[in-house]
Amino acid sequence: MTGPDQKQQMEQLEAKIAAVKKSQDRGPVQEEHYSQAQHAWRMVIELVAGLGIGFGIGYGLDYLFGTLPIFMLIFTILGLVAGVKTMIRSAQEMQEKQLAELAEKDAADISAKDEGS
Numbered sequence: 001m002t003g004p005d006q007k008q009q010m011e012q013l014e015a016k017i018a019a020v021k022k023s024q025d026r027g028p029v030q031e032e033h034y035s036q037a038q039h040a041w042r043m044v045i046e047l048v049a050g051l052g053i054g055f056g057i058g059y060g061l062d063y064l065f066g067t068l069p070i071f072m073l074i075f076t077i078l079g080l081v082a083g084v085k086t087m088i089r090s091a092q093e094m095q096e097k098q099l100a101e102l103a104e105k106d107a108a109d110i111s112a113k114d115e116g117s
């Protein structure tokens with residue numbers, strides 16, 4: 001037999017469980033930030049793409065003009081420089097994004113402290 005005290009406790013427990021389930025039910029959550037490995041792969045791909053495009057243009061010009069290694073070397077070096085510049089730009093974008101997130105977090109912490117006092 002269950003007494004009225006146990007029924008009341010069960011109802012309270014069920015209400016707590018329902019409240020927790022309701023607070024956790026936010027629908028599908030998408031991951032908006034990327035892991036460090038994804039950032040690293042992005043930079044590697046940018047560098048390799050710059051090298052590949054430079055090599056391709058240089059080889060094409062050498063084939064067209066019959067001057068095999070000169071344009072290939074020049075454009076491969078230019079592709080490397082372009083790839084490095086793109087990598088640096090990507091790193092700066094990621095750093096600015098992280099700094100903005102930290103600033104937002106600090107501002108939220110400060111406003112929470114101000115409201116609490």
